[in-house]
Amino acid sequence: MQANIDESLATPSLTAQVHRRLRDDLLRGVLAPGAKLKVQALAESYGAGASPVREALSSLAAEGLVERLDSRGFRAAPASVADFDELVRARCWLEEVVLRESLLAGDPAWEEALVVAHWRLKRLIRADPAWEGAHAAFHQALLAACPSPTLRGMAETLRERAERYRAVAKSVAYPGRDVAAEHAAIAEAALAREVPRAVALLQEHYRSTAAFLREALAKR
Amino acid sequence: MQANIDESLATPSLTAQVHRRLRDDLLRGVLAPGAKLKVQALAESYGAGASPVREALSSLAAEGLVERLDSRGFRAAPASVADFDELVRARCWLEEVVLRESLLAGDPAWEEALVVAHWRLKRLIRADPAWEGAHAAFHQALLAACPSPTLRGMAETLRERAERYRAVAKSVAYPGRDVAAEHAAIAEAALAREVPRAVALLQEHYRSTAAFLREALAKR
DNA sequence: GACGCGTATTCTATCGATAAAATCTCTCGA
């Protein structure tokens, strides 16, 4: 993404800055799901006028992180068990093809990047603040060789939506589960290009994470 | 979609109106791919101020129909053979799972809706202005039973992007091809719930349409 | 003590104006 480079060099437009910070706050749960997003309040908080905020909210609405009420402004997309279940289903099905095509197209550079991402993830414990980032990077590395940027982008969008739920129930524990082993198995199957096994493992990984999260959500 | 009903009852906000008209003009090719989109000009043309236009453009950028240049405004997403090829690939892979899940989940009501959509399409010739709409409705009916609204929405987004290319080369002919027979075969396989055959036929349908369009595009 | 209605307040949606940035144009010099 050269856009990132450009953004870091050139002064990002206010709209872009606000968009980024808003997204971050939504993903980290600072702006809780369902919360009303008052334009003026956000504008002050981000040190900008109403127009950039409004524009950023429009984009985020198209991305599904924000909801637009007819003429009642915006609110953070609500989170519910039903929405979460649907999200997990969509991810399993979408990544089924994205992972398959990634495995079919992956070259040696992809393999190496995946090995590195897995190595980095392995060395961290879940409590480490760096774990989240390494985890995301690992999953992204798995899919990175899929020749369709469009589908990769869609998978990324879904990953972001899922991240919101992780923030909601961040203290969740995974008793009786060895997440590291799951990652290792997925990486191994991927590097061996065993498409059906890799897909099954990945889906199982998502589904069992989902089961724990769902429980935590329901309890809230 | 109850949203549609609401929109038709309540006065749609100016932003919503502009968004809709802009999307239409982009899909119909009135605003050609790559064309510069000057905010002021659009505002006058749609009888609105700059803010609603700008907001609508932001949304459309997130949907991929419009591109945002760092601080040089917006332009209609450019069309190229490479982009088109990528789009077709993404559609084939995405609809592979969406169609499969639609076939696995379709109930009698879905079957009937599909039969109706196919019937309507069959009765029209390609030159009829209503054909485009009936064609879109048929393809949508195929996927309508997929239990994931998210994935259906993504498929819809890709369909829109593809529509733009059809507008670019609208006079294209399909010599030596029986499109109606292809649709009939797809509908038949779908109703018989023969997943692999239906998927293969659908992908073949997209790929051969793509081949003709690609040729027309390259000639331009 | 709860409900419904009219008013006050809060927010949203939208406009018009403006500074900063980008692009175009025209002139001058090699």
Place this chain on the structure above:
DNA sequence: TCGAGAGATTTTATCGATAGAATACGCGTC
């Protein structure tokens, strides 16, 4: 003839103000 550069012009990004909705509040009534 071509290219560089200053200046004029266009266009973007952003702000502050405002009309119109929507919501909250308080009062009187049953």
